[in-house]
Amino acid sequence: MDEPAKPENAAVYIVKTTVNQERSVAGLLAQVAKKDRFDIRAILVPDELKGYVLVEAAVPEEVDQAVQRVPHARVVIKGESSFAEVEHFLSPKPTVTGITEGSIIELITGPFKGEKARVKHVDEVHDEITMELFESVVPIPITVRGDNVRILKREETE
Amino acid sequence: MVDKVCRECRSIVLSGQSCAVCGSTNLSTDWGGYVVIIDPSRSQIAKKMQITLPGKYALKVR
Numbered sequence A: 001m002d003e004p005a006k007p008e009n010a011a012v013y014i015v016k017t018t019v020n021q022e023r024s025v026a027g028l029l030a031q032v033a034k035k036d037r038f039d040i041r042a043i044l045v046p047d048e049l050k051g052y053v054l055v056e057a058a059v060p061e062e063v064d065q066a067v068q069r070v071p072h073a074r075v076v077i078k079g080e081s082s083f084a085e086v087e088h089f090l091s092p093k094p095t096v097t098g099i100t101e102g103s104i105i106e107l108i109t110g111p112f113k114g115e116k117a118r119v120k121h122v123d124e125v126h127d128e129i130t131m132e133l134f135e136s137v138v139p140i141p142i143t144v145r146g147d148n149v150r151i152l153k154r155e156e157t158e
Numbered sequence B: 001m002v003d004k005v006c007r008e009c010r011s012i013v014l015s016g017q018s019c020a021v022c023g024s025t026n027l028s029t030d031w032g033g034y035v036v037i038i039d040p041s042r043s044q045i046a047k048k049m050q051i052t053l054p055g056k057y058a059l060k061v062r
Helices: A022-035 A060-068 A083-090 B044-048
Strands: A011-017 A040-045 A052-057 A073-076 A104-107 A116-123 A128-133 A141-145 A149-153 B004-006 B034-037 B055-057
Touching: A011 A022, A011 A060, A011 A083, A022 A040, A022 A052, A022 A060, A022 A073, A022 B034, A040 A060, A040 A083, A040 B044, A052 A060, A052 A083, A060 A073, A083 B044, A116 A141, B034 B044
Parallel strands: none
Antiparallel strands: A011 A052, A011 A073, A040 A052, A040 B034, A104 A116, A104 A149, A116 A128, A128 A141, B034 B055
């Protein structure tokens, strides 16, 4: 019944994976950790990091052993990161950050893909931008998600 | 089938129409990021995200 004392302080280890298999690797790593009682505490898969998962664990050897049992998990990168270094992944910034009213943007997806427009309103809470297309004869406001646009020119000062 | 995420506690709902963690029916299919919490009592990630139950969670829900 006596389990060996496990260190309280964990570090974050980076596991290289096949691209687009990050979530399945995280799920399988968690299953292996539970089954074999590895001291892995959490697994983080930020959308910004393609081909990597971040594993919070006490000792790197256990991460290494778990990785060897999971398909699409390739290798544990040497060294460790502190929690502070990965903390920013936990609170992702809205995609509209940096876009201001008056900026000129280009739509990169949807039926108006390739169209240029001027930003009329930025909604940080809902992560949306309202704009008016340049090509449109009648100015109709269109609202799209912040990740559907590319900034061409920041707010113009007239 | 696309997994749903609870807008209240960000837990991933694999089946059913309500969240198994908080019971909310306010679910979303538009989410990003993925976190598996195994040991919430000793995980700094779980503490920062204020998660007390092990499970799968999203980082961002719209």
